[in-house]
Amino acid sequence: MGGRIVSIAANTFRETIRNKILYAILAFALFVIGITYFLADLSVGELTRIIVDVGLASIHIFGVVTAVFIGISLISQEVDRKTVYLILSKPVPRWEFIVGKAMGLSATLALTTLAMAAMLFLVHLGYERSPEPGILIASAGIYLELVLLICLASFFSTFTTPVLSAIFTLSMFLIGHVSKDLIVFGGRSASAAVQWAAKVLFYALPNLENFNWKNEVVYGGVRSPGVLGMAAGYLLCYCAAVLTAACLLFSRKDFK
Amino acid sequence: MSGNGPVIEVSGVSKSYPMGFWRKRVKVLSDLSFVVGQNEIVGFLGPNGAGKTTTIKILNRLAFPDTGTVTIFGEEAGKRPGSRRRIGFMPEQPYFYEYLTGAEFMSLCGHMNGLGRGEIKRRSEEMLTRVGLDGAAGLAIRKYSKGMLQRLGLAQALLHDPELVILDEPMSGLDPMGRMEVRNLIRELKDAGKTVFFSSHIISDVEALCDRVVMIHKGTKVAEGSVDELMGKEGVQYVEVVFSPLPPPGWASAAGLTRESGSVQGDTFVLKARDHEDANHWIGELRRVGSLVTSCIPVKKRLEEIYVEQVAGNAREDGLGG
Ligand SMILES: Nc1ncnc2c1ncn2[C@@H]1O[C@H](COP(=O)(O)OP(=O)(O)O)[C@@H](O)[C@H]1O
Ligand SMILES: [Mg+2]
Numbered sequence: 001m002g003g004r005i006v007s008i009a010a011n012t013f014r015e016t017i018r019n020k021i022l023y024a025i026l027a028f029a030l031f032v033i034g035i036t037y038f039l040a041d042l043s044v045g046e047l048t049r050i051i052v053d054v055g056l057a058s059i060h061i062f063g064v065v066t067a068v069f070i071g072i073s074l075i076s077q078e079v080d081r082k083t084v085y086l087i088l089s090k091p092v093p094r095w096e097f098i099v100g101k102a103m104g105l106s107a108t109l110a111l112t113t114l115a116m117a118a119m120l121f122l123v124h125l126g127y128e129r130s131p132e133p134g135i136l137i138a139s140a141g142i143y144l145e146l147v148l149l150i151c152l153a154s155f156f157s158t159f160t161t162p163v164l165s166a167i168f169t170l171s172m173f174l175i176g177h178v179s180k181d182l183i184v185f186g187g188r189s190a191s192a193a194v195q196w197a198a199k200v201l202f203y204a205l206p207n208l209e210n211f212n213w214k215n216e217v218v219y220g221g222v223r224s225p226g227v228l229g230m231a232a233g234y235l236l237c238y239c240a241a242v243l244t245a246a247c248l249l250f251s252r253k254d255f256k
Numbered sequence: 257m258s259g260n261g262p263v264i265e266v267s268g269v270s271k272s273y274p275m276g277f278w279r280k281r282v283k284v285l286s287d288l289s290f291v292v293g294q295n296e297i298v299g300f301l302g303p304n305g306a307g308k309t310t311t312i313k314i315l316n317r318l319a320f321p322d323t324g325t326v327t328i329f330g331e332e333a334g335k336r337p338g339s340r341r342r343i344g345f346m347p348e349q350p351y352f353y354e355y356l357t358g359a360e361f362m363s364l365c366g367h368m369n370g371l372g373r374g375e376i377k378r379r380s381e382e383m384l385t386r387v388g389l390d391g392a393a394g395l396a397i398r399k400y401s402k403g404m405l406q407r408l409g410l411a412q413a414l415l416h417d418p419e420l421v422i423l424d425e426p427m428s429g430l431d432p433m434g435r436m437e438v439r440n441l442i443r444e445l446k447d448a449g450k451t452v453f454f455s456s457h458i459i460s461d462v463e464a465l466c467d468r469v470v471m472i473h474k475g476t477k478v479a480e481g482s483v484d485e486l487m488g489k490e491g492v493q494y495v496e497v498v499f500s501p502l503p504p505p506g507w508a509s510a511a512g513l514t515r516e517s518g519s520v521q522g523d524t525f526v527l528k529a530r531d532h533e534d535a536n537h538w539i540g541e542l543r544r545v546g547s548l549v550t551s552c553i554p555v556k557k558r559l560e561e562i563y564v565e566q567v568a569g570n571a572r573e574d575g576l577g578g
Contacts, residue, residue, distance in 0.1 A: 007367035085318055091339075
C-alpha cells in the first residue's frame with residue numbers, strides 16, 4: 001500500500017515539477033519578492049515591514065494560485081486523458097490514487113514555497129543584516145493552508161468540472177479566512193437555530209486563520225509550539241475528512 | 257488455482273448512458289452474457305460502437321453495470337483490488353504519461369502491481385524487448401509513434417506475467433508486420449497457459465487466432481461459439497472443381513448445368529458442386545468426355561459472411577420491431 005502511494009506521489013511530483021505554468025508563477029513570485037528590496041528604498045516609514053508584508057503576501061497569493069489551478073486538474077486531467085485506466089486497472093485501490101496525487105502536489109508546493117521563503121529570507125537579511133526566522137515560520141503556516149486547499153480542490157474535482165472546482169476552491173479560500181466571523185454574527189442572532197447553524201458551518205468550513213502566523217511571528221509574540229501543533233492537528237483532521245469524502249465519491253465513478 | 261470454472265463469466269449485463277440534451281438514458285449493452293474458459297483465446301467481435309470497449313471497461317471495473325454480474329476467477333470482477341494482480345489489461349488506444357520514458361513508465365506499472373525492484377527491472381527489460389521497444393526504453397513517450405504506443409500498451413499489460421490478458425483492439429493502428437507480431441504474441445500467451453480475451457472489429461484477426469468468438473452488435477450478443485461452430489457443422493459451402501481440357505461445346509447445358517454451377521474460365525472449366533458427393537459425380541461425368549481434374553477446393557463460409565449475416569439480420573429485426 002505505502003509503496004504504491006509513494007510511487008503515485010513521486011510520479012505526480014515529477015509531472016507537476018515539469019509544469020511550465022508552475023515555473024512562470026514561481027519566477028514571477030521570486031521577481032516580486034526580489035523587487036521589494038528596491039521598493040523599500042523608495043518608501044518612507046518602516047522599510048522592513050514593507051519587505052516582509054509584500055513578501056509574505058506574494059508567497060501566499062502565488063501559492064494559492066498554484067495550489068488551486070494545478071490541484072483542480074490533478075485528477076480530472078487523468079480522467080480526461082484516460083491515463084487513469086492504466087493505473088486503476090492494476091491492483092491499486094482508488095483511494096490510494098487520490099491520496100497519492102494530493103501528496104505529490106503537496107511535495108511540489110513544499111519545494112516552491114521553500115524557494116520563495118528562502119528568497120524573502122535572503123532579501124530581508126540583505127536589508128536588515130540580521131536573520132528573521134519568523135519569515136520561515138509564517139511561510140510554513142502558508143504551506144499548511146496550501147495543503148488544505150489541494151485536498152479541497154481534489155475533492156471538488158471528483159464530481160465537477162475544473163472551472164467549477166476552481167470557483168468552489170477559491171470560494172472556500174475566501175470564506176476560510178473569515179469563517180471566524182460566522183460565529184460572531186451567529187452569536188448576535190436571537191434565534192437558537194441561527195446560532196446553531198453558524199456553529200455547524202464554522203466547523204464544516206475550513207478555518208484558514210489557524211494557519212495565519214504572519215503578524216504574531218514577524219512582529220513579536222511568537223506563538224507557542226502548542227498552538228502550532230494544534231494547527232497541524234487541525235490540518236490533519238480536516239484533510240482526512242475531505243479526502244475521505246473525495247475517495248468515496250471517486251470509488252464508484254464510471255470513467256468515460 | 258480456481259479449478260476448472262470459466263475465467264470470465266459475464267451474465268445478464270446491461271449498461272446505459274445518459275445522452276443528448278435531455279440526458280435520456282440510452283442502452284449501450286443489453287442483457288449481455290458470455291464466458292471465457294481457461295487457456296482459451298476468445299475474440300470479441302463487433303462493429304464500431306457495438307459496446308466492446310464498454311464491456312471491457314466493466315471487466316476492469318472502470319465502469320459499473322446497471323444490472324448483471326461479472327466474475328473473473330470466481331470473484332466479482334476487480335472488487336478486491338488485489339485480485340487485479342492476475343489480470344493484464346491494454347485499453348483501446350492507450351494513453352500514457354508523456355513526460356515519462358518507456359522504462360520509467362514500466363517501472364511505475366511494476367510498482368502499481370506490487371513487484372519488487374529487481375523483478376521490475378528484469379521483467380520490464382524483457383517485455384520491452386519482447387515487443388520490440390528495447391531501443392526506445394530511454395525515449396520520452398511524447399516522442400513515440402502510434403505503433404510504439406500500442407507496443408508499450410502490450411508490454412505494460414504483460415509486465416507482471418498475468419494469467420488473464422484483456423486487450424481492447426490490440427491490432428488497430430498497426431502495420432501488417434505489427435499485426436502479425438501481435439498475433440504471434442497472443443498465440444505464445446496461449447502456449448504459456450494464459451487466457452486471452454481481445455476485442456476487434458477486424459474479422460480476419462479473429463478468425464485466424466481464436467478458439468472461440470463472441471459477436472456483438474448494438475450491445476446485444478448475436479453469436480457465440482468456436483469459429484467452426486459458427487460456420488456450421490462442416491462449414492463447407494460448395495466444392496469448386498476445375499477441369500482441363502474443356503469439355504466439348506454444348507456439353508454443360510446438355511448435362512443440365514446452369515451458368516452458375518458450370519462455367520468456362522479461360523482454358524479451364526470451373527464447376528461448383530454442392531458437396532463432395534456431388535463433386536465425385538461430376539468428376540466421373542467429365543472424365544468420360546476427356547476433361548480431367550486440375551484442382552478441387554472445398555469453399556468454406558467465411559466468418560465475414562456470418563458476421564455480415566448476423567449484423568444485417570439484427571438490423572432487419574430492428575426494422576420490423578419499429
Ligand atoms: N461514457 C459514455 N457516455 C455516453 N455514451 C457512451 C459512453 N461510452 C460509450 N458510449 C456509447 O456506447 C456505444 C458503445 O461504445 P463502445 O463500447 O466504445 O463501442 P465499441 O468499443 O464496440 O466501438 C457507442 O454508441 C458510444 O457512443
Ligand atoms: Mg472500442
